[in-house]
Amino acid sequence: xxxxxxxxxxxxxxxxxxxxxxxxxxxxxxxxxxxxxxxxxxxxxxxxxxxxxxxxxxxxxxxxxxxxxxxxxxxxxxxxxxxxxxxxxxxxxxxxxxxxxxxxxxxxxxxxxxxxxxxxxxxxxxxxxxxxxxxxxxxxxxxxxxxxxxxxxxxxxxxxxxxxxxxxxxxxxxxxxxxxxxxxxxxxxxxxxxxxxxxxxxxxxxxxxxxxxxxxxxxxxxxxxxxxxxxxxxxxxxxxxxxxxxxxxxxxxxxxxxxxxxxxxxxxxxxxxxxxxxxxxxxxxxxxxx
Amino acid sequence: xxxxxxxxxxxxxxxxxxxxxxxxxxxxxxxxxxxxxxxxxxxxxxxxxxxxxxxxxxxxxxxxxxxxxxxxxxxxxxxxxxxxxxxxxxxxxxxxxxxxxxxxxxxxxxxxxxxxxxxxxxxxxxxxxxxxxxxxxxxxxxxxxxxxxxxxxxxxxxxxxxxxxxxxxxxxxxxxxxxxxxxxxxxxxxxxxxxxxxxxxxxxxxxxxxxxxxxxxxxxxxxxxxxxxxxxxxxxxxxxxxxxxxxxxxxxxxxxxxxxxxxxxxxxxxxxxxxxxxxxxxxxxxxxxxxxxxxxxxxxxxxxxxxxxxxxxxxxxxxxxxxxxxxxxxxxxxxxxxxxxxxxxx
Ligand SMILES: Cc1cc2nc3c(=O)[nH]c(=O)nc-3n(C[C@H](O)[C@H](O)[C@H](O)COP(=O)(O)OP(=O)(O)OC[C@H]3O[C@@H](n4cnc5c(N)ncnc54)[C@H](O)[C@@H]3O)c2cc1C
Ligand code: SF4
Ligand code: SF4
Ligand code: FES
Numbered sequence: 072x073x074x075x076x077x078x079x080x081x082x083x084x085x086x087x088x089x090x091x092x093x094x095x096x097x098x099x100x101x102x103x104x105x106x107x108x109x110x111x112x113x114x115x116x117x118x119x120x121x122x123x124x125x126x127x128x129x130x131x132x133x134x135x136x137x138x139x140x141x142x143x144x145x146x147x148x149x150x151x152x153x154x155x156x157x158x159x160x161x162x163x164x165x166x167x168x169x170x171x172x173x174x175x176x177x178x179x180x181x182x183x184x185x186x187x188x189x190x191x192x193x194x195x196x197x198x199x200x201x202x203x204x205x206x207x208x209x210x211x212x213x214x215x216x217x218x219x220x221x222x223x224x225x226x227x228x229x230x231x232x233x234x235x236x237x238x239x240x241x242x243x244x245x246x247x248x249x250x251x252x253x254x255x256x257x258x259x260x261x262x263x264x265x266x267x268x269x270x271x272x273x274x275x276x277x278x279x280x281x282x283x284x285x286x287x288x289x290x291x292x293x294x295x296x297x298x299x300x301x302x303x304x305x306x307x308x309x310x311x312x313x314x315x316x317x318x319x320x321x322x323x324x325x326x327x328x329x330x331x332x333x334x335x336x337x338x339x340x341x342x343x344x345x346x347x348x349x350x351x352x353x354x355x356x357x358x359x360x361x
Numbered sequence: 362x363x364x365x366x367x368x369x370x371x372x373x374x375x376x377x378x379x380x381x382x383x384x385x386x387x388x389x390x391x392x393x394x395x396x397x398x399x400x401x402x403x404x405x406x407x408x409x410x411x412x413x414x415x416x417x418x419x420x421x422x423x424x425x426x427x428x429x430x431x432x433x434x435x436x437x438x439x440x441x442x443x444x445x446x447x448x449x450x451x452x453x454x455x456x457x458x459x460x461x462x463x464x465x466x467x468x469x470x471x472x473x474x475x476x477x478x479x480x481x482x483x484x485x486x487x488x489x490x491x492x493x494x495x496x497x498x499x500x501x502x503x504x505x506x507x508x509x510x511x512x513x514x515x516x517x518x519x520x521x522x523x524x525x526x527x528x529x530x531x532x533x534x535x536x537x538x539x540x541x542x543x544x545x546x547x548x549x550x551x552x553x554x555x556x557x558x559x560x561x562x563x564x565x566x567x568x569x570x571x572x573x574x575x576x577x578x579x580x581x582x583x584x585x586x587x588x589x590x591x592x593x594x595x596x597x598x599x600x601x602x603x604x605x606x607x608x609x610x611x612x613x614x615x616x617x618x619x620x621x622x623x624x625x626x627x628x629x630x631x632x633x634x635x636x637x638x639x640x641x642x643x644x645x646x647x648x649x650x651x652x653x654x655x656x657x658x659x660x661x662x663x664x665x666x667x668x669x670x671x672x673x674x675x676x677x678x679x680x681x682x683x684x685x686x687x688x689x690x691x692x693x694x695x696x697x698x699x700x701x702x703x704x705x706x707x
Contacts, residue, residue, distance in 0.1 A: 083446045089475040092428040093438035135431040136619050163644040180436040324643050326615045329472050333612030339667035359649045
């Protein structure tokens with residue numbers, strides 16, 4: 072018997088694990104520059120497989136050598152072509168800049184969908200107010216189109232949009248389509264006007280007083296930058312909106328999307344699993360939420 | 362329920378017995394501290410030790426772990442594997458066994474972590490009951506982790522010239538058998554002996570926290586806005602030592618390591634710390650825990666409040682490592698006693 076060699080080495084074994092962190096293959100089938108910093112992508116999964124998401128969920132995009140980033144799904148699962156989904160990416164740093172360089176036929180890794188969707192079953196039968204600030208329209212668009220495709224399940228629909236300047240508006244063609252639908256009210260405001268702009272000027276809260284709200288039967292779905300939430304929520308509460316009928320979507324740093332890595336945590340909630348959508352009632356006691 | 366005796370002089374025989382089919386890791390003295398490390402024989406092991414620098418979590422959840430390999434330009438990982446090796450963690454203290462239980466709770470929770478699951482299956486835990494309290498930093502008595510409860514395959518208790526080994530699982534049963542060094546003992550006799558030893562032991566252990574196990578959740582529920590966090594935040598230098606050494610901290614970051622010839626690489630996860638400033642930062646420079654005080658509070662709440670709500674379990678084992686490792690001499694005992702004092706005065 073020999074004492075010199077490390078016997079235990081022989082028992083080491085490399086075994087396959089469930090590829091939980093391995094992305095699916097996505098192919099970019101369409102891109103569109105939307106603004107100076109935002110780009111639209113339509114993505115098809117391998118074999119035209121359906122993503123199987125609901126409005127409010129997100130995916131983790133992956134580019135090997137660079138990393139991953141959480142991005143909201145902007146298309147509705149009711150979209151006619153179920154073999155693709157759509158996203159809008161703002162150039163914010165390393166990953167998002169690399170993604171901006173991608174064009175049609177390029178490949179991208181996709182993990183997900185992740186997160187708790189907007190509570191569409193609760194929204195059914197109620198009037199809806201959608202409030203979107205800036206990039207907040209991107210996740211909200213999934214729900215707006217979902218509602219439009221199932222229009223008869225919902226009451227009146229008001230869409231309030233706000234952005235910094237007219238040139239920052241997203242989905243303007245589509246928004247005009249909403250405008251033409253007589254059964255949907257659509258208002259837009261910009262913080263700073265330009266010579267061609269004929270619409271409202273002012274922060275998004277200025278649009279709220281103009282909306283007729285039946286507080287018993289209305290849900291407000293609000294998505295925008297952190298700063299917007301406080302003001303919009305206080306305006307909605309002033310109108311008498313119950314806290315459980317105000318729905319928000321939060322953004323936090325995320326790595327795993329699986330409720331493990333801890334990055335997305337606010338107090339005892341994990342945004343990647345308990346959110347990103349929450350009712351205001353769920354969030355109001357959490358100091359780190361808003 | 363099975364109990365055996367092992368003569369102290371047979372300890373090395375036991376290690377050699379375990380080593381036949383397992384890698385054995387155990388507490389080893391290193392300068393004036395202790396670490397868990399691979400051992401060849403009993404002589405290398407120190408049974409009476411202050412909690413090791415890193416807890417045994419490193420064997421379940423390595424500081425750096427490959428999630429998968431990739432080829433540049435591809436979208437799917439070319440392989441997702443994990444290296445496992447039948448391992449015995451030998452002479453783990455009861456507090457560290459409690460820490461393992463905490464990690465099991467998290468990584469087994471849906472969605473189950475596939476790497477952790479495979480590794481965990483290969484690890485056997487043989488505990489060693491501490492008979493003496495560690496030092497001023499340990500709060501195991503309040504956290505109720507100073508006596509063996511669950512989470513081990515076998516537990517050794519010092520009984521003078523021999524150890525009493527309690528076998529607590531099938532795995533433990535298989536490990537502690539087929540060798541004349543293990544002398545079967547009637548379980549009633551063994552239990553009676555352990556009971557006496559434990560009664561003598563408990564007299565030596567004192568309580569350092571002013572709040573009891575059952576009072577802690579209520580105290581934390583009322584202390585979110587306490588000034589104590591301000592004070593702790595002012596001293597903390599955000600080095601992240603406290604989270605690295607904690608047996609129940611499991612936050613991680615993910616990154617891609619690209620090979621030199623840039624043909625591919627590995628996506629890895631690595632231990633991260635909620636004490637670092639950029640941990641919770643998002644695009645637009647928004648940071649919901651920008652202040653050190655809010656990050657320190659987060660750490661304490663992740664031990665005494667949030668997991669109690671989510672898993673009905675404290676995620677502090679009372680091991681005292683965070684206090685021993687702190688650059689700024691922030692003491693868990695002091696911090697928790699300070700909020701307790703405030704709370705009880707009101
Ligand atoms: C649920 C969710 C949905 C999102 N939806 C969209 C979307 O539809 N469109 C879009 O353009 N952006 C979206 N984001 C934001 C997007 O994930 C970040 O902009 C992106 O991760 C930044 O990565 P980067 O490598 O480009 O930036 P980096 O170079 O890493 O850093 C730039 C900034 O982004 C922050 N950041 C880094 N990593 C993350 C991360 N994992 N999560 C959040 N912030 C991070 C950094 O703190 C830094 O301030 C979403 C984020 C979340 C959490
Ligand atoms: S918080 Fe401190 S005392 Fe509690 S388990 Fe972690 S390192 Fe040990
Ligand atoms: S070890 Fe001490 S100084 Fe370092 S991050 Fe923890 S509390 Fe702050
Ligand atoms: S993103 Fe990792 S825990 Fe939520």
